[in-house]
Amino acid sequence: MNAPDTGAFRIFQPFSEIIMAALAKAPLRYVVSPRDSMSSIRRHMSSVRPIEKLLIANRGEIACRVMKTAKKLGIKTVAVYSDSDRNSMHVALADEAIRIGPAASQESYLRKDIILKVAQETGSDAIHPGYGFLSENVEFADMCQNSGVIFVGPPSTAIRDMGIKSTSKIIMTAANVPVIGGYHSEDQSIETLRSEADKIGFPVMIKAVRGGGGKGMRIAMTADVFDAQLESAKREAMKSFGDEVMLLEKFVVDPRHVEVQVFGDQHGNYVYLFERDCSVQRRHQKIIEEAPGPGISWEVRRKLGEAAVRAAKAVNYVGAGTVEFIMDKDFNFYFMEMNTRLQVEHPVTEMITGTDLVEWQLKAAAGEKLPVTQEQLNLNGWSFEARIYAEDPNNSFMPGAGPLHYLGTPAPDTHVRIETGVRQNDEVSVHYDPMIAKLVVWGPDRNSALLKLRACLAEFNISGLSTNINFLMDLASHPGFIAGNVDTEFIPRHYDQLFKDRIPSHSTLCEAVMALVLSENVKNIAQQDPFLSQCGARLNHYLLRRVELMYKDKPYTASVISLGGNKFTVSVDGVDYHVTGKLVPRPDTNHTELVCDIQGNISKQRVLVNPAGVTLFTRDGSYEFGLPVPKYQTANLSVGGLGDAVAPMPGVIEKVMVEAGSAVKAGDPLLVMIAMKMEYIIKAPKSGVISRVNNKVGDFVAKNKVLVAFLDEE
Template structure:
């Protein structure tokens, strides 16, 4: 049993979780240590720490996944303990053992518990022994495609392939038919190896219209264990959570107790210590099936903190020092309702692909009662292709669910992000949707309401361009003389000595350029939500924040020539596989190139049948968004000798 006193804490992670852990650590009087990769040297978590240590490298495998460098950093900084955050090495038993062997404290469960529950297959076997219902599936050691094909036929399609070593949607694929199994298995194994260093998979029945309900558990070193109510995390995209809330709407007291007691029984059987989450699938009949256990703090822990008024990171630190749980099960609070959304740098209009770039504009909602923001970025920061694209989380609490929902909508309306594509407008549509307001939740929510949630902002009409041009002129500092307020040049509607009362403004937005004639008059204009940031005007239009910039029409004309017939990279990332060579004939829909960005794979397919004319990339190469990867010539062009 640990009796060590922690005075310095190293956080072996980055982004919002590193900032969040350090916030509590500082409040407890601890010295905080941040580690960072070479490209994260100026990241927010590094800036906020008392001590920062450079791990070097860029990819996780060269930095945040280097156990030896993390142990060395702890020793160099004088840290007695390491908090793993979530993701990266947080559920790696080898990391936990290395920390213990170095004489340091791991703010997580024993390595034996990670071994037992960190593997989805081992966890399912343990739960089966404990009598908890399981979703039908195969969790064995054999990993060849024939084994998975046989198991899938027995289970019945559709099936779900999942990485045994991790979560967060990495290494997870839904397979609708046998013909797609082999390709999906290979892709899932590569994703799992890249994200977790372990390519082992399991397969289980894909349950239709399930709810994802999870139980937050906590155990100390004295054999005490309790559950801190539950969370509903049903609204997901790419099998990764987007919206979480606590408590789960519609759960009876009896069902909450049954799920909570099952979770506690499972963790007590393996000598668990610290924070953990037992995840269940809940069907419409109220039956629940064990899915997996996450042996770490979860991304969505703030909603549990909101309804219990507890600081779970403080609990982790105190329990790691050998202190007992401060309350009993009967004393666990449940006050009001909380909802959290995850703000991602991603493009909802392009299959939620990760987005990269510089946060030219980043404004968070104001603080206040029932309002919380956990973020890991600030204005001017860069979103790289190497890490998870989550920027932060917005959490709202209310006396009831509707109060929390309306408060969260207000927070979303106060949030501005520019320079990088995000899911901000998508989140507004989810939280504002009547079905969400009615708590009609399951994991198929986004697909079922796709028409309303994924609606395009529509064509930018003349009213938009006129409004943008007028605001651009009004906020253009170069057009106004500020040193003499009595000068006629201090007003845009001042004396012109015969000059036109109109101004021509050359603007660009979403790749479309316009020359707009603006009446330079003094009439009042209703001002929409807009922020001027340097040479860019961010203007909200039809629920989307549009970035409007001035452009030079001459330079635009010179750059108008573009290469045709080329398939381009949809994002910054690395080339995982090149499946064709120059001269190969391909069918429409064939996978030509597989890219990886932020630990997720994306297949680039042929839009039409044709012949590969040229390749401009190779496996292992890093490419930028928009880079031409391959040139494809269609059969019609070939048959006519390329003339047209």
């Protein structure tokens, strides 16, 4: 067979023509006809031989996760990768790796034909799609089935029925699964959608029928914003799913998002593995999940589970699936959607049930029966998952990209899992989701699991790009979250407490100064650039130094007198502190620890010192201090003028709405960017006349690049 792309790179020797010829003579797997009954489908599917070689049609964290279980089972693994992922972690873990195209997912990870061809050429028995990309693609599941390659997922009919939200509502109603009211019909004229929204009553949720992950979803709080929200939802849905058909639902105020993990085999057996609460979200996307759900009684838990199993049976589901519900304050719940794949948050379910859902997936796909019955499943303890993202919570959670200059994590053990697809010095790419890792913890009860989560977040240390770790620490420490009073409006409701300014204390400043003074990097900075060195002078037999630091663009100054023997006097705002400090490298890790005694109070934290500044990783979160940059180094930097529209993150221009000479008002849309698979509307920062538009559709732009410039005011 021909390679799927010229210049395809393979790790290890490819299959020879002799082996491929032998494989061609092997008995073909049963190909299902649309006319086959489900009983005959199950009879033939259950005879499928065990999987010996598995292609993972994904990247990053989930690809690594699937590979670990496959290797545990003795299954050989094949990775596929785009140009930007050539040196990625999932490629390094695989037994074999094949290049499938350029960085853009439409030209690589979404290329059904190329991925299937790679599976056939490498002799892969099965394809695991992970989540996202092709995991819920009906056409891809059909292509695998028709080519004799096992698709590790449900039948394509189940994906089709549950992937179209209007169809799924009808099926769920027939299966006696509670469904919330709304409009799910084919007439998509704007007049009809406006009329139906008025009938439902505002606020109304607008959702893409093929949507998921918050994409193609908008909320119209009032009728006057309905048209704009509808257009934005359609645009994003077309970009993400190639389909702009929408449904409307009544928006439940302050709901909980509760989902149930279900599993079915090819023999008609089904179980539910209890519920997860995923209520705390930003941009309609989950940020922290827990299992089980706080405050949910065993009676409600049983009703949730049984409704989820009815949903799975209604579509003859096979494998791992998740039935998502909206739950109100009185624990009434309504079907929202079914995700016909493995979920990002599946590890919390594994932690409380002692299962490996990927192992179950692979064995179910090979025709094996479920290893347990419902009665044999036990719920043990509590688990949290925190998603570590490259994003800026203080800037509307804008996603970011860039190198991971430093990555330190808590030590994994039986109660702490770190699910990731990156290593130190890897790049978080603008082309894909900005999730860096998932931190998963377990405890015997909710309080102990939450304490474990906070402690591990403090040990999850990253430098090089903005992350949400500090925000997650504040979130996990909020009294409302500790009490389990969660819903989808938790973050906006507690905005003031969750987004309060971090002001470094005198103790924190002393620690930052000590890390800088004690580090050998200070000498390197002084030797490389005299403008960055700390000025010093002899005061009797002591050395006096003046240290300048920047924290969130605010300058801080301290004076330091060295007394010898790692003893110092540090003066901050005219207050003197007696300080003893030392740096302790940890040779078995990449960590350096600062031990600091300030007026008798001893603190210990990881620190990172480099030419740009010093970062303290404390129990209360990280503090990143920069060093002042001389004016001669910033004189030639290209920055936007006051009032110009700049890119808030790296991304690709999707749509341009204005041109030079256009008169706009503050807040008018100027252009649309796509970044990290999300759509962002760039609006006019002020009223005025546009002097130039610097980019066209399809252009990649860096963060802070001037996109639209305004004429200077007289």
